[in-house]
Amino acid sequence: MSFRAFLLALNLLSALVFGSPVISGKDDLVEILNAHENFNDGSIVAAFVDELKSLSSSNKTKCEQCVTRLAIGKSLSLLKPNLVPKVFTKWCTETGYMSNKTCIATFSRNTVESSNTGTNFADMLSLMDPFGYDGQLYCNYKESGACPKPLTPNVSLSHMWPEKQPKHSIAPEPSNETFNVLHVSDFHIELDYTVGAEANCSASMCCTPHSKNSVSNNNTDQHKWNSYYNSSYTDDSFSKGSLIDVFQNSSVWAPATTFGNYKCDAPEILINSSLDSIAQFSKDNDINFDFAIFTGDLVDHDEISLTSYEMTVQSEEIVFRDIKKKLADVPVYSVMGNHDTFPYGELAQENHGFANLFSWNAELMADLWEDYGWLGPSESQYARKHYTGFSVVTKKGLKVIALNSNVWYKKNHYAYWNASEPDTFGQFQFLIDELVESESKDQRVWILAHIPFSSDVLPLPSKLFAEVVQRFSPYTVANIFFGHTHLDQFEILYSTSGEDAKTIENVVASSWISQAVTPWVNNNPSWRYYTVDEKTFSIMNAYNFYTKLNETFTNDGAEPVWEFEYSSREGYNITWPETSPLNATYWHKVASAINNSVEANQLYRNYAMRFSPYVPDCAKSTGCADDYCYLTSFTVDEYDACVGSSS
Template sequence: MRFATVLSTLLLLLGLSTALTIGDVTRNSIAAFANRQVARQELEKRSLVSDILTDIENLAECSACQALLVVLKVLAHLGNDEFVDVIVWVCQTLNVEDDDVCSGAIGLEGPILAHDLRQMTIGTKTSTLFCLTVFGLCQWPDVDTSYSPSMTPKPATERPASSGKTPLKVVHISDIHIDLDYTVGASWNCTKNICCRSYTPADEPGNNDTPAGTYGNVNCDTPLSLEESMYAAIDSLVPDRAFSIFTGDVVEGAVWMVTNDEVTNDLNTAYARMQTLGTTYAVTGNHDASPVNSFPPADVSTTISTQWAYDAMSAGWETWIGSAAAAEVSSNYGSYSVVDGSGLRIISLNTNFWYKQNFWMYDKKSWESDPSDMFAWLVAQLQTAETAGEMVWILGHMPMGASDAFHDASYYFDLIIQRFDATIAGVFYGHTHKDQFEIAYSDYTNQTFSTATMMSYIAPALTPTSGNPTFRVYDVDPVTFGILDVTVYYTNQTSPTYQTAPTWEFLYSVKDTYGSLLGITDPTAELTPAFWHNLTTLFETDDAVFQDYIGRKTREYDTAASCDETCKTAEICQLRAAQSQYN
């Protein structure tokens, strides 16, 4: 989730106490009408826009937002160009972002929002969710529990016990965000969310006092040198890996500049370089499209398509997954299912369909429970695996329990997880850029070690923007494919030798760090959902252990990070929430 965020500006402009949940430039620009007399003076020339200004100034509750949507709907019906022109003008006039960011981001995303508004029926679940996502107003609507993915009855089977055999090694990388325009010597202290580029003459090498180093900076996305350094480290530290997984986001975060051609080139070249890892199972990231987060379901009527991105990923992944699965990537919205040589079935699921910022989901007059029949497809793949006696890993980008996920979709996904919990050995994500996990429960009103049923492993990122560059290694039971240990390697970007040659080193392992505290020291013992629940219980009672965990979220980059009791309660709640409605 890396759209340019100016939440502090928004809160100042809006004067609202409600926490805003999304920070894209388009939303900020619409919101920035509020409490600005200069905007009123300029915009009174246009009665429609003046009405928008008045309505936004009155935004304090959900009903006011619904009223605003009526006016925005009128603006959208004037056409995409008119809608975009007005919002760009506001963005630039009120200095929400740099002029090029305003015109670029809104030019890309604005037509989708205008399309939504033209289709939307005000006062429905869809419009309520739109207000929630775009303005931070309205409460989450209740989950529609009347819908459920169609599944056969759950058999009386349980997850197999650990085999005790020599474990496999599997590497997990995520959110590499490669910036092909990264320029050594360009300023890392710029006015945009992604720096180390020659945006202006003042940013160019030799013209600034904050030159970017060879291997990246915390204000910048990943240079090729850092990516290649990680691959070399993986070859050195994990030469015996069975395979690797990559949970998405190839493309850098300058979202206002991305085009179809740029994303295609980024995907093509990144997957060519990634071949050095050997067999790698990849997923579709929310940044791996243009506009970012743009994943229209099958039945949306639009000329804007993401098919070209699916085709590029299909081509890039074919050497790893074979021609049949690669064809499925193209025809199945970036998702595929394949059986690894080890016997494990890998299901790569495009979870970005259910991301709040996928604005194509607001197209319908009534809410769509299963866009593009992706849940039905997932159930079919799991049923095939169950019938064949296969174990499964599900790979996705956005965690389905994250606050970014639509509550309904998260609930339906968890129903599937609970039904097939004897077949699914683990779920793996990226997106948050943090070192995290999520626990699923059979009963969310009674969260105990005995009701913990499934683990989601959320990998930290390579990009330096969110902490020290990192990758994970899993010790995996070769029969059950359960996770026996998680080891994290990192390179410290504050080291004095980092810009000369990054040193990749051991950061921690889960079993070394927490095992003895929870009575789990056997190297062949699985890190079960019960283990992870007991770890969250330990966090509640031992604050030192919890604060160490907080430091590891950024891979020890922010060593001064701390989390008070309110923060701690929220964090543990998030760790125990594979359904986003409980997050």
Template sequence: MKSIASLAVLLGLAQLAASSPAFVARRNDASSAAEAFNKETSAYTASSAFPTSMFASYYNTPASMTAEPRPVVTDVGRNSVFPDILANPTILPLGPSSSEAVYPVATGTASPDIVSQVRQEITDIFASSSSNCTKCTDALKTAQKLAQQSPQDVPALLIELCTKYKFKSASTCAKQYAPQVLGSVYAQVLSYANFSSGSTDAQYMCNVVVGSSFSNCSLPKPRLLDEAYLDDWFHGKRTPPSSYNLNVGEPTANGGNLRVLHMSDIHVDPRFFVGGEAACTNGRCCRADAYNSTLSSGNFTQGTLSRALSGANISESATYWGNFQCDAPWSLALSTLGAVTPLNGGHEVDMTIHTGDMVVHDLAQYISQDLVKYTHQSLYDSIRAMLGKGPVFNAIGNHDSAPSDFASQGALPDGRSDQLSWDWDNLARLWEAEGWFDHDEAEQVRSHYAGYSVTPRKGLRIVAINTDFWYKNNIFNMIHTSNPDYSGSLRFLTDELFHAEQRGERVWIVGHVLTGWDGSNPLDNPTNLFYQIVDRFAPHVIAHIFFGHTHEDQFNIFYANNGTSRAADQAKAVSFMAPSVTPGNNVNPALRIMHVNATTYEVMDYHQFYTQVPTFPDLPESSHGPVYEYLYSARQAYGNFTSSNANSTHPVDGGVWPQDAPLNATFWAKLTEEMAVRKELVQQFTVFQGRNSPRSPNCTSDECVSAKICYMQSGSAPLGKQCKQGYGSVQSS
């Protein structure tokens, strides 16, 4: 095992040296930057011992590295202990209870034979000679009759059709479309969607939910947000005020920058099974029921797993500290949290931005409300204990609910907008209990799903928004698709920005799902409107935007006039996508500590640290845990624009970004100009994207370089989709 891990690291470093000679020099720059940052924080070695004091008791003994600890966590909302079945790797969880099913209210009286009638009509539609897209849209319209007249019969019909037409295996169909899993939600969407002529709901559903490869339905063109629409949206105030009285923040006690942690996508897996299959071909890897089909047929049963795979039937063993194709075990999650203060020179960070996704990736039938609450309770308690008193401002990720990905809009009829209020009520209680929010702020979280708005320091406002309302996998977004803000979240954001403008505040927008990059994650219409909002309020109000979700180190630039010009002097805002803590899929875990000007709230630099997954197999035989190394300084890695400076619309003296200038949108726009001239910078960026992962593909071809620059310059889904596709992610195997 030692030789395999060492070979993986060696091959990864050899790949970097061969593919980008400039990268070696840049690593020297990064080392210099680390020394300038703080000689004591260039690296941190975690303890091999699990911090047992983090939890009062455990279902097992966490002293040995042969198994992950299973903490006993009390749900203080109910004053009861979460059951061990949520985390015991040898027992398949029961999943959501039947009480979690929420149906639409039936409209009218169902005809006696409605089920057989709809079944026959859909069968006839699929047997017709119509195009696949027409078949799909016609089938949806027919299914709507059942959803509106007899919604409780929708899950059974979905299971039947899924099995008959072999969309999935019979077992998977039955599990996924059970009423309490996805069945009742699909009944709601079918009932409330608008399938009339001129509506785009059916086309969106066939393209996004059913899938374009099966339905052959193209995505509708984005809605045109014309001047009349935008004048109405901004209440006739489309032009920013000519003067702006900035309510500047207060200097720190030592006169230095604020230290702000940007952390994202922890995805702790409480069922991580040490010794299991880490390169599986089914579901989630590093589980007791994970297997690689080349060596095993699986055949695990519900309840207690019937057997464990022998070593001969495992292609890659799940290690105690984690693996590339798996979510973070407790050992990795807590060692990463424990690294923050040491990497910050032994001082607590002033505040933390966490951009969502604490809950494990898993099959829909295993995600329950209890699992979400258990994860949030245990991780927020751990964050508070390990990061100290600095407040933490959280965005909700698409996996931070049950079912995953779903958020119900406030405009849903029949009181169905409140079906996920349990999640927000629980979060509000937790954030208040941890001391990050006062009672009034917690009540604001409870009041609606749009987000919250708080002021942690003089002159700074943090506005968090629920980005599930533009995430393509939130099936509720298939309702009223032509409305860019059916959820009301962007109305909330705009109003908060107007208030901040009146008060002279700087705003950080915090969310989970990015609005642009390659356009593969978000929906067109809401992110197009978001782009117009940023154009209106940046840079005088909006200082920065923070997202996560992709697990990769990325950024997006927002330009004036919807990006009609990508010149540096037209750049208005930048969004930072933070790297993940989870290694899945094929990236090294990372943390980012930002240096932020305490009066303008602009990022002056950030320092990125990471730990190498290929070293994990050897760690149980050592006397220590993961080593967190310095990766790079954004200013040092990207601040030299000498090759493009002469032709830039925003030249700087000597071509090097001034030391006293923030890393604002202009900085990042100039970086893309430099990348177009010095293409090796894109390969350097790609290495950072996966945090030195030996599994990241190179980006040295002209096509890849051009595509990535295009992604960086695309702050909305419509703009991202205009770029050459296929180069957005480094998470290949």
């Protein structure tokens, strides 16, 4: 095929798919053909880069330019998908559309050495409708608001469940007998954490060999720091190790200390310290955990170019190994976070040709969880085939449903094709089937996922998840758990939307968002456990523990001290019956206090960040301005509307 024939075929294909050709602009098709008679990959790349560049000098709006770029890219992806990364990387870098580093990370082809997503971008283009909802959604979320946020499709999943019976609108009464469940989240192990590396760096991730501070030295407390030891946990005990001379490198202004820093992810020694504190607390207080939940994120936040396949696998294996070692026979039910995949944030549907790119991770997790005795063969097999999602019934009869929230993650390219359809991954079908079955058995359910549905997910799945929760609450859904934000938070679902609807009469359900072990960014490491009613599996209280990381900077290499922070029942000074669980009505009262009182808002912020030195002053700064909106919004659209109305 000649280059002329190639472009003619491409334009015909575009006309058939979209209703109009997309090869148009300053030059018409004939001029492009005449300018590139030599048919080779280089000339094709040059032709498409020229066409993309011409859009910026056209009369098209930013939204029209973005959509047209997608359409041009789709035409190429259907005939020469391997050239899409080259074309878009070259266009992006040569026009300065984004920084060179971001252009490469976003559009360059995938390799095992770096988590670039250009291949996933090409996959998405081959499937999506650029001129429909898909394109509008992409251009809003992935192109910095180039298009306005499109109206969320008015679809429903109500045909997938039976009519709600009156008894299912009432939560069962607690028995006042309890057991304990551990909740940990967001370890984000920094495998290349280096004592003595720059902890006050200019880039996003510090404390690594490549961290540098090119701005200024604003660390006024550096001269007080003395915890620079090659310490470790060996044979289940802490070994202080030898002192490291970190001041040999005069270019390092704030040397990283042994146990971590507020602009760094967690070194393995901090992860082991957190797990050791859990095991020691359990032993000292004769408190046993029936099981534990882990709500995702094992891999660190380092740059895409430094995030490799090998590092991703190693991070996942090391953290789960450490959890198993410290928690021994306690079953752990886990979900995967947005960092727990490769390339970062990506996950493809099973039935459209790209699932094999990601099946390695589900197989690794299923094998590991089964080997550790956390899942049985049937649950492991389901996790292997369904994006690491599964359901398991605990020995007390509670059903735990684990979901992979990457299927709805706004950075996942595969979520942007056929985006107006409610369930391209089939995960809602799985969730609803499990809930219908449990409802028919009068069985209570916990739902686990990583990303809360009012942040960092796409609007339609957020809306549909809220619909599912409303249908099966409060009788079947006992609790919902997330991680991701690194903050100690909660969210409330109301039966109707709008600020006027946030009343105690409209409360439906709430979720628990767990604090993180990683200090990144500006938080103290933390974990919690719940006292859970034996009969209803409602949470009666939550006990939160933390370590003041800044105290480890000046403790001459001693172990961190993990201490009790607060209990959720007593911490907010809310009048609440001792026999009642901490349900959505309780959290509505807390949210109302936060909305009405700067002091209550400050208390929430203190808990959210675990009294870190970086907690904002709610009376003087805007750092707390959106707290109430976040806590009382269960969907993306609700949060956007709340923030918009308050601003």
